[in-house]
Amino acid sequence: MGKLLHFEFHKLIRQKSFYICLAVLLGMLVVSAETSQLIYADSETLPPTLNALDNLMSSVSGSVLKMILGVFIPLFVCEDFVSGTIRNVITRGYTRLEIFFSKLIAVLCACVIMTVLCMAVAYLVGLIFWGTGEGSFTGEQVKILLCQLLVTLAISSLFYAISTVLQKTGGAIAVCLVLPMVLGIILTLADTALAEKEIQLSGYWIESAGAALSSADVAADELKKSLLTALAYLAVTTAGSWFLIRKREY
Numbered sequence: 001m002g003k004l005l006h007f008e009f010h011k012l013i014r015q016k017s018f019y020i021c022l023a024v025l026l027g028m029l030v031v032s033a034e035t036s037q038l039i040y041a042d043s044e045t046l047p048p049t050l051n052a053l054d055n056l057m058s059s060v061s062g063s064v065l066k067m068i069l070g071v072f073i074p075l076f077v078c079e080d081f082v083s084g085t086i087r088n089v090i091t092r093g094y095t096r097l098e099i100f101f102s103k104l105i106a107v108l109c110a111c112v113i114m115t116v117l118c119m120a121v122a123y124l125v126g127l128i129f130w131g132t133g134e135g136s137f138t139g140e141q142v143k144i145l146l147c148q149l150l151v152t153l154a155i156s157s158l159f160y161a162i163s164t165v166l167q168k169t170g171g172a173i174a175v176c177l178v179l180p181m182v183l184g185i186i187l188t189l190a191d192t193a194l195a196e197k198e199i200q201l202s203g204y205w206i207e208s209a210g211a212a213l214s215s216a217d218v219a220a221d222e223l224k225k226s227l228l229t230a231l232a233y234l235a236v237t238t239a240g241s242w243f244l245i246r247k248r249e250y
Helices: 002-014 016-039 052-059 063-083 085-091 096-130 139-166 169-193 206-211 220-245
Strands: none
Touching: 002 016, 002 063, 002 096, 016 063, 016 096, 052 096, 052 139, 063 085, 063 096, 063 139, 063 169, 085 096, 096 139, 096 220, 139 169, 139 206, 139 220, 206 220
């Protein structure tokens, strides 16, 4: 499997879409900060949330990173299926399980790179535009950022599952981009219908777990809930997608 992992990482490094998506992600962070700066340019005082620390904490939970991942992951995963390269890999003696996990590992590593760079650039941009602010960076913020990273990995695992099951680039991108929005609306409507029973289904949606981590101060219970939700999504999406494709012919 080592050679297969080397192949996937080599493909990732040579993938133009990876660098294009990364550039778009970082560019949108700068544009967002510039827009906020222009909005409050005439104000005597800036809102307390406009500082480097808050910009860092909210950078991953926004829609930009998820949108970029929703485009890049199908492009990367579906390429071998669309081009037929996957058949050549199988004829070399690699099992479907090895192919599945080598692609998943490459996707998760790409997700880590994008997320870490997103955090770093968000903090740097916030520092340039607004300074550090009154908040201090502590170990609690490190825990929150690590949990944000885990939530992003869970979202990437979901997008990977969609891509491996559909195996069509256009369809997978469409589902990855539309599914979070549609499910969010459906779960919100369900919460409204179940309001009298005090049941909140949207609280178990992975994006809700990420949104709960968007501030520099998160309660321990909320942090634990987001952590468990992310781990559950990682396990379920990985196992579920493997179950659906394990006997599929290429």
